[in-house]
Amino acid sequence: MMNNRQLFGPLFLPGLILWSFASAAAQTPPGAVSAVEAPEWVKPPIQAINVSHHTFPSRFAGGPVSYLIYLPSSYQASGKRYPVMYWLHGRGGSQQGIPGFAQRLTKAIEEGKAPPMIAVFVNGLPQGGYRDSQDGRQPVESVTIRELIPHIDSTYRTVATREGRLVEGFSMGGSGAAKWGFKFADIFGSIGILAGALHGRGSPSPLPAGLALTARDDPWALAEEYAERVRGRTSIRIIVGSKDGLVKSNTAFHELLDRLGIDHQFEVIEGVGHTPWPLYDALGDNCWAFYSKAFRMEK
Numbered sequence: 001m002m003n004n005r006q007l008f009g010p011l012f013l014p015g016l017i018l019w020s021f022a023s024a025a026a027q028t029p030p031g032a033v034s035a036v037e038a039p040e041w042v043k044p045p046i047q048a049i050n051v052s053h054h055t056f057p058s059r060f061a062g063g064p065v066s067y068l069i070y071l072p073s074s075y076q077a078s079g080k081r082y083p084v085m086y087w088l089h090g091r092g093g094s095q096q097g098i099p100g101f102a103q104r105l106t107k108a109i110e111e112g113k114a115p116p117m118i119a120v121f122v123n124g125l126p127q128g129g130y131r132d133s134q135d136g137r138q139p140v141e142s143v144t145i146r147e148l149i150p151h152i153d154s155t156y157r158t159v160a161t162r163e164g165r166l167v168e169g170f171s172m173g174g175s176g177a178a179k180w181g182f183k184f185a186d187i188f189g190s191i192g193i194l195a196g197a198l199h200g201r202g203s204p205s206p207l208p209a210g211l212a213l214t215a216r217d218d219p220w221a222l223a224e225e226y227a228e229r230v231r232g233r234t235s236i237r238i239i240v241g242s243k244d245g246l247v248k249s250n251t252a253f254h255e256l257l258d259r260l261g262i263d264h265q266f267e268v269i270e271g272v273g274h275t276p277w278p279l280y281d282a283l284g285d286n287c288w289a290f291y292s293k294a295f296r297m298e299k
Contacts (some may be wrong), residue, residue, distance in 0.1 A: 088169025130176025242273030
């Protein structure tokens with residue numbers, strides 16, 4: 001039923017940039033709480049192949065919000081519509097690994113290993129948690145779900161259906177992908193969880209200090225509540241390293257999905273800690289095959 005394959009040893013690609021959307025060095029340790037600061041809704045541009053920086057006006061944020069978007073090389077000339085992956089960064093908000101991702105994705109598309117797709121890199125704020133904060137200062141969920149996604153669909157040639165949208169993320173972003181993938185099952189048809197910070201009532205990992213979750217923000221509660229809407233309709237994968245402190249909670253979440261009868265892919269990558277790129281590298285071509293399955297483009 002489930003694919004619970006243990007991989008022995010990550011495969012590193014020499015000469016390429018280490019992907020550090022929220023690497024162990026850049027990411028705030030789980031449980032750490034920084035001083036309250038004004039939300040950084042506009043991040044600086046990043047130079048990468050096929051990637052551009054944009055902003056859109058947000059009523060919820062009270063001003064412009066930035067995003068980075070990857071358009072495949074064929075986008076301008078083809079006139080076709082493309083599925084969209086929404087990528088959620090980890091705590092700390094680092095997007096410096098986007099050039100390495102864009103380079104790899106472009107190569108995989110050119111080699112026919114990945115389907116041509118748009119990738120949107122969401123501004124989730126350093127500790128936004130991909131939810132609407134109780135004080136109203138960081139409405140990341142509303143900004144993304146109610147404003148960014150409609151903006152993307154009206155601005156670019158997207159496949160504007162649930163089958164044409166995938167939400168994926170690392171650490172805090174992995175938890176966000178789980179929350180949104182279940183909570184908004186009519187918006188997203190696929191979920192990718194990489195070393196998700198899957199805190200909540202069913203997690204063996206303690207909740208970080210200062211973080212209180214309601215049932216609307218708890219991935220465990222949301223998985224149970226919306227299991228029927230996801231079961232048999234949504235492609236899901238959970239990837240985590242064997243040396244990651246979050247391996248227990250990711251394994252427990254996999255077991256929860258098993259109990260709920262929700263088909264999914266679960267991978268433990270031997271020897272990898274809390275860093276995203278070795279997780280992808282270790283999957284090899286299977287990394288890209290998931291996207292083909294997610295967008296119903298299997299060969």
